[in-house]
Amino acid sequence: MQNITDRFVKYITIDTQSDPENSAFPSTEKQWDLARILVDELQEIGMQNVTLDDNCYVMATLPSNVDFKVPTIGFISHIDTSPDYSGTNVNPQFHPNYNGEDIILNKEKNIILSPSYFEDLLLYKGKTLITTDGTTLLGADDKAGIAEIVTAMEYLIKHPEIKHGKIRVAFTPDEEVGKGAGMFDVKKFGADWAYTMDGSQVGELEYENFNAAGAKVTINGKIVHPGYAKGKMINSMLIANDFIAALPKDEVPEKTEGYEGFYHLYAMKGEVEKTELQYIIRDHDLKLFQERKETFQKVADDLNKKIGSTTVEVEIKDQYFNMREKIEPVMHIVDIAEEAMKQLGIKPLIKAIRGGTDGSQLSYKGLPCPNIFAGGHNFHGRYEYVAVESMQLATDVIVKIAQITTERAK
Numbered sequence: 001m002q003n004i005t006d007r008f009v010k011y012i013t014i015d016t017q018s019d020p021e022n023s024a025f026p027s028t029e030k031q032w033d034l035a036r037i038l039v040d041e042l043q044e045i046g047m048q049n050v051t052l053d054d055n056c057y058v059m060a061t062l063p064s065n066v067d068f069k070v071p072t073i074g075f076i077s078h079i080d081t082s083p084d085y086s087g088t089n090v091n092p093q094f095h096p097n098y099n100g101e102d103i104i105l106n107k108e109k110n111i112i113l114s115p116s117y118f119e120d121l122l123l124y125k126g127k128t129l130i131t132t133d134g135t136t137l138l139g140a141d142d143k144a145g146i147a148e149i150v151t152a153m154e155y156l157i158k159h160p161e162i163k164h165g166k167i168r169v170a171f172t173p174d175e176e177v178g179k180g181a182g183m184f185d186v187k188k189f190g191a192d193w194a195y196t197m198d199g200s201q202v203g204e205l206e207y208e209n210f211n212a213a214g215a216k217v218t219i220n221g222k223i224v225h226p227g228y229a230k231g232k233m234i235n236s237m238l239i240a241n242d243f244i245a246a247l248p249k250d251e252v253p254e255k256t257e258g259y260e261g262f263y264h265l266y267a268m269k270g271e272v273e274k275t276e277l278q279y280i281i282r283d284h285d286l287k288l289f290q291e292r293k294e295t296f297q298k299v300a301d302d303l304n305k306k307i308g309s310t311t312v313e314v315e316i317k318d319q320y321f322n323m324r325e326k327i328e329p330v331m332h333i334v335d336i337a338e339e340a341m342k343q344l345g346i347k348p349l350i351k352a353i354r355g356g357t358d359g360s361q362l363s364y365k366g367l368p369c370p371n372i373f374a375g376g377h378n379f380h381g382r383y384e385y386v387a388v389e390s391m392q393l394a395t396d397v398i399v400k401i402a403q404i405t406t407e408r409a410k
Contacts, residue, residue, distance in 0.1 A: 003154075004391050008130070008147040009092055010037075012139035017087040018080035018177045025183060026056045026080070026173035034079050038146070038171055045154040047169070055173070055183040062153050062167040070165025070409040074194030075152070075398055076358060076369065077145030078175030082380040085137040092138065095129040098387075105382065106134030113383050120201065120377050127387040138384035140376030144391050145197030146171055148374060151391075152398035164402035165409065168194070172358055178214070178319045181361035191367060193333045195401065196359040199373035201349065202390050203341060206371040207327040207334050208352035209360045210261070210282040211289035212319040215296060217243060217277040219270075219312050236275040239303060239311065240268065243277065246299040259284045259352060261292060284322055284352055320356050326363035327370060334370050336408070340400035346393060349373075372397060 014034045019027040026032070038058050042050045047060040056079070064070060081087040095103060100122055103113040111134030115121040121129075132138045149169050156162055168191045172180045175198075199206060221236030247263050256262045261283030268277050281296060283289040293316055300312040327334065338348045359369030375390025 004147050004151045004395060005130075005388050007151060008140075008144060008386075008391060011143040011146055012090045012092060015088045015090075016080050016139075017083055018174045020083055020177040025179060027177055027179070028080070031056055031079050031173045035171065035173070038079075038150070041150060042153075042169075045150070046157045047153060053185070057173070057184060058171040059189060060153075060169050062156060062164070062169070064164065064166045065160055066163050066165065066406060068410065070406050071192040072166040072168060072190060073402065073405055074168040074170060074189060074191035074367070074369075075149045076170045076172065076194050076196045076362070077149055077198060077374070078142045078172045078180050078358060079146070080173055080176050080180075081137060081139045081143070082141065082176045084380040085382065086135070087137055087139060090136045090139055091133040093131045093133055095131060098124055098127055098129045100125040103129070103131060105131055109134055111382060113385065118378060118383060121385075123201070124387045124390075127389045129385050129387055131385040132382050134382050137379075137381055138376070138386065140374065140384055140386040141379040142175065142198045142374060144376050144386050144394070145374040148197050148391055148394040148398060152395045155395070155399055156402065162399065162403060163406050165406050167402060170194075175358050178212075178356070180358040181365065184358070184362060184365065186362065186365050186367045189367065193330065193368045194359070194362065195333075195337060196357050196362075196369055196371045197374045197394060197398070198357050198359070199353075199371050200375070200377055200379070202373055202375060202393055203347050203349040204371070204373035205334065205337050205341065205348050205350050206353045206357075207350075208284060208324040209320070209322055209356055209371075210284055210354065211286055211321050212356050213281045213289075213293060213316050214319055215279040215281055215314060215316045217279065217300065217312065217314055219243065219275045219277075220310060221273045221275070223271075223273045233272070234307065234311065235272050237270045237272065239307065240270060240275040240277055243299055243303060243312065246302070247296070257354075261285070261288055263292065263296065281316070282354075286322065320360045321364060323360040323363035323369070327368055330368050333368055336401055336404050337370060337372055337397070340397050340404055343400055343404075344393065344396050346397070
C-alpha cells in the first residue's frame with residue numbers, strides 16, 4: 001500500500017483548484033501542473049498512447065493481453081479540487097491504527113475531527129487515516145481516484161498473468177465547476193463504457209445522480225441618502241432576504257437526504273444598490289426538477305410584480321442530468337462492478353449520488369459511466385479524510401472489473 005500512499009501524497013500537494021468565475025478552459029492554469037506530471041508517470045509505468053490535449057485532458061491506453069475480442073473499458077477521475085476551500089499547501093497528517101477517538105487536526109486553532117459529529121469515522125477503526133491539518137481540504141476528491149487508477153494500471157502491467165482487454169484511462173479538468181466533461185472527446189477515448197472513480201465510502205456504486213442547474217439572482221436597488229429615503233430607496237439586500245425566505249425553508253441541503261431535492265444558496269454579495277445570490281438547484285426526478293426551476297422563477301416574478309418589473313433578474317442554466325436514463329439500458333456494466341466488489345468481499349452500496357460526476361455528462365455524450373467509490377469522506381473542506389486501505393480496495397476493484405469483463409467476453 002506504500003506505493004499508492006506515496007502517489008496520493010504527491011498528487012494532493014499540487015494545488016489544482018478550479019475557478020467557477022473563470023470561463024476559460026481549464027479554469028485555472030495550475031491544473032496543467034498535475035496533468036503534465038501524470039503524462040510522465042503514465043509513460044514511466046508503461047502505458048501507451050499517452051496524450052495531453054489542448055484542453056488539459058490526459059488519456060492513455062493499456063493494450064489488451066488476450067487474443068479474443070473484449071469490450072474496451074475506461075476509468076476516469078478528475079484533476080481539479082473544489083473551489084469551496086483552499087487547496088494550497090496541503091499538509092497531510094497520518095493516523096495509523098485509528099482508535100475511534102477524536103483526531104486533533106490543528107491544536108493551535110482547536111480544529112477537531114470527531115466521530116461524535118462525523119460518525120463514518122468509526123467505519124475505519126484500525127485503519128490508517130490520512131487527514132488535513134485543518135487549514136486546507138485534502139484533495140481525496142478526486143486525487144484518490146487518480147492514484148487508484150494509476151496504481152491499478154501499474155499492477156496490471158507488472159502482472160501479465162492477469163488477463164484483460166484494452167483499457168483506456170482519462171483524467172479531466174474542471175469537474176468541480178461542472179465543466180469536466182464539456183470538452184471530453186468520447187470518440188477519441190474509444191471505450192464501450194467507463195467508470196468514474198469519484199465516490200466516497202467503500203462499496204459505493206452509483207448510476208443515478210441529481211438533475212442539476214445553477215442559478216444567479218441579481219437584485220437591483222436604488223441608493224438614496226438615508227435621511228431622505230422614504231418612498232425612494234430600494235434596498236436590494238432586504239429584497240434578497242425576501243427572495244431567500246420565499247423558497248421552501250426545509251428544502252435545503254442540510255435538511256434533505258436520499259432522493260430529496262433542494263435549493264442551495266452558496267454565495268452572496270451585496271450593497272444597497274445591487275445584490276447577487278448564487279444558487280444550485282437539484283432533484284433526482286426530472287419532473288420535480290423542472291418544477292423547482294419554475295418555482296424559483298415564480299419567486300422572482302412575484303417580487304417584481306410587487307416592487308418593479310426589473311428589480312429581480314434570474315438566470316438559470318442546466319448543468320447536467322440524471323444518468324440513470326442512459327445506464328439502465330446497459331445495466332450489465334453495473335452488474336460487473338457489483339460482482340467485482342462481491343468477489344473482493346466488499347458489500348456493494350448501490351445508491352443515488354447526491355451530487356454530480358463527470359459520468360453523468362459523459363453518459364449523455366454516449367459513454368455510459370457509473371461511479372465507484374474512491375474512499376474519501378467529508379469532501380470540499382478541512383474535515384476531509386481517506387483511509388489508505390480504502391484506496392487499495394478501490395484499486396483492487398479496478399483490476400477485478402478488468403478481469404471479469406474479459407472472462408465474460410470469452
